[in-house]
Amino acid sequence: MVTTFANAGFHVPVLQVEFHADDEACKGNWGLHVKTTDGLSTIHVCYTHERSLPQQIGRQVTLLHEVAHVWVDQNVTAEQLDAFMELRRLAEWDGDAAAWADLGAEQAAEILLWGLTDDAHSINAQIDDSDEAELAAAYGILTTS
Numbered sequence: 001m002v003t004t005f006a007n008a009g010f011h012v013p014v015l016q017v018e019f020h021a022d023d024e025a026c027k028g029n030w031g032l033h034v035k036t037t038d039g040l041s042t043i044h045v046c047y048t049h050e051r052s053l054p055q056q057i058g059r060q061v062t063l064l065h066e067v068a069h070v071w072v073d074q075n076v077t078a079e080q081l082d083a084f085m086e087l088r089r090l091a092e093w094d095g096d097a098a099a100w101a102d103l104g105a106e107q108a109a110e111i112l113l114w115g116l117t118d119d120a121h122s123i124n125a126q127i128d129d130s131d132e133a134e135l136a137a138a139y140g141i142l143t144t145s
Contacts, residue, residue, distance in 0.1 A: 004064060004116050010143070013070040015041040017063065022046065031062040033069040041070040064117075068109035076108070076142055084108060084141045088129065101126035108142055115139035 018025065026032040026046035034042045043066040076084075085093065085104050092098040094105040101107070107127055114123050114135055123130040 004067075008116050010071065010116075011075055013041065013067060013074050015043055015067065015070045017043045017045065020044060020046045031066040033066045033073075035073060041073065043067065043070065061113075064113050065109050068112040068116075069105060072105070072108045072112060072142065075145075080141055080144075081108075084138060087138055087141060099126075101128070107138070111135055111138045112142055115143065 020026065023029065023046040025044040030046060032044045032046070034044065036042070043063065045062050045066065081093070081104070085091075088104065088107055090098075090102060090104045090107065092103055094103055101124065106124075110124050110127060123135065
């Protein structure tokens with residue numbers, strides 16, 4: 001999965017990946033990115049056969065989404081994040097204060113995945129402002145150094 005980032009000419013994120021048979025490690029989600037105090041990123045993938053997508057496809061999409069979180073964390077500056085949040089008209093980067101689709105971290109991961117996969121990944125339907133021009137502008141902010 002990290003080859004997707006390398007093929008795009010991006011720095012390959014440093015991370016660990018753990019797969020789980022249930023969703024406990026992901027706190028009920030399909031996947032979870034956890035950054036420890038020493039800066040190591042661990043991705044937990046908990047996509048199970050009970051979900052709507054076939055399991056292998058679901059795990060791949062979940063893994064890429066979570067790797068995108070790590071890539072943003074390791075490569076995007078505070079200034080880029082501020083510009084991204086302003087462009088997307090978002091108030092919260094992460095946490096429980098807003099719905100999933102209204103979090104900058106989730107939109108950044110989805111938009112990065114959209115850009116890296118040549119539109120093969122459809123933006124989550126929960127995310128507003130998802131026409132191609134809006135997505136391309138946001139992708140540009142995240143990926144221009």
